Amino acid sequence: EDKVVQSPLSLVVHEGDTVTLNCSYEVTNFRSLLWYKQEKKAPTFLFMLTSSGIEKKSGRLSSILDKKELFSILNITATQTGDSAVYLCADSGAGSYQLTFGKGTKLSVIP
């Protein structure tokens, strides 16, 4: 059975700090690893990673996948209060398009 574990479960930082969120996964015949941001509403798509070692970037956010060690990280530089949210990691395996989510990391950015 697929398993996605995120750490830490919660994190409090000051504006301007850099944070690293972790995601480890176990899935049969890995297909992709996805990151979402969830504020008080539905998850919004951030990144999808399929290849190991290739960093994806969008502004201050970046993510990378290590398929050998079965983990991914999400980095946020120069954090802002608007980055406060729950960040969800999800994986999918071959033969299925369902996503298996972790519990999320709750990030709080204080001024």
Place this chain on the structure above:
Amino acid sequence: DTGVSQDPRHKITKRGQNVTFRCDPISEHNRLYWYRQTLGQGPEFLTYFQNEAQLEKSRLLSDRFSAERPKGSFSTLEIQRTEQGDSAMYLCASSFGLAGRRNEQFFGPGTRLTVL
């Protein structure tokens, strides 16, 4: 707004009643998914459609749950004889059918169900 839409946004019902939720996916997406999310947890997969065909169902989807996508566009999720344990946020997502983009699932705002 061309995103995924869901209706209603909130539903309060009494135990034992039936409820039905609707999801309208992004128009060019042919895959549609239902998830359930409870407090402090990530979304849990319920079922998935490609066009009008229901291709996967989770074991979480008991006999009281049924989903349809009759014309391959909008979908409905019905819960019969609701129980308090059904209280959750029900999320709908959609994605392209194109290889390489099938897993980029875009979520709607959700329907929050409260069973009293």
